[in-house]
Amino acid sequence: AQSVAQPEDQVNVAEGNPLTVKCTYSVSGNPYLFWYVQYPNRGLQFLLKYITGDNLVKGSYGFEAEFNKSQTSFHLKKPSALVSDSALYFCAVRDPIAGNNRKLIWGLGTSLAVNP
């Protein structure tokens, strides 16, 4: 069965330090992977995705993520965190060969707090 896990409910990091938000997945085929961000009282916004090709994907606001097939992970990273990055981050996965069951599977979200 398809699943996605965000093992940390909350991540705290100091402004200017690198940040990592973790995501691991389980699908039967090659996954399509997505990261979204939700700022307070707003809808989710797309950050980046991995479909195929280069394992390092660059996205909006200086974020990037690395697809690691052997570890079934797709961790979100940023070299230098900003206070304005504080938000809720969601990882999502879709198995493109799951037939009619191709809905996006969402993680529970990780709350990122960047301290000044």
Add this chain to the structure above:
Amino acid sequence: DSGVTQTPKHLITATGQRVTLRCSPRSGDLSVYWYQQSLDQGLQFLIQYYNGEERAKGNILERFSAQQFPDLHSELNLSSLELGDSALYFCASSAGGAYNEQFFGPGTRLTVL
């Protein structure tokens, strides 16, 4: 601005009532998705429509129903409302392919008293 609009922004109603939430997708997007977000359940996928047809179903209660109209706007109907239905309801749209990202509306905050 994602290009997805949702109305109303806020809705306050009583238990047992019925409400309709409306969503207009981004121009050109054929897929519409509905989600429920609450503090205790997180983000729950409810249902997806593609060009008027139901495409995928998630954790949608039998008291809830949705449809997508020929102009591609969608409505989510919630009936026999319970206190536990209080949540943020998001609509998202996409071009429809499995590799396409979803664009989310600002949400409707439903409060059931």
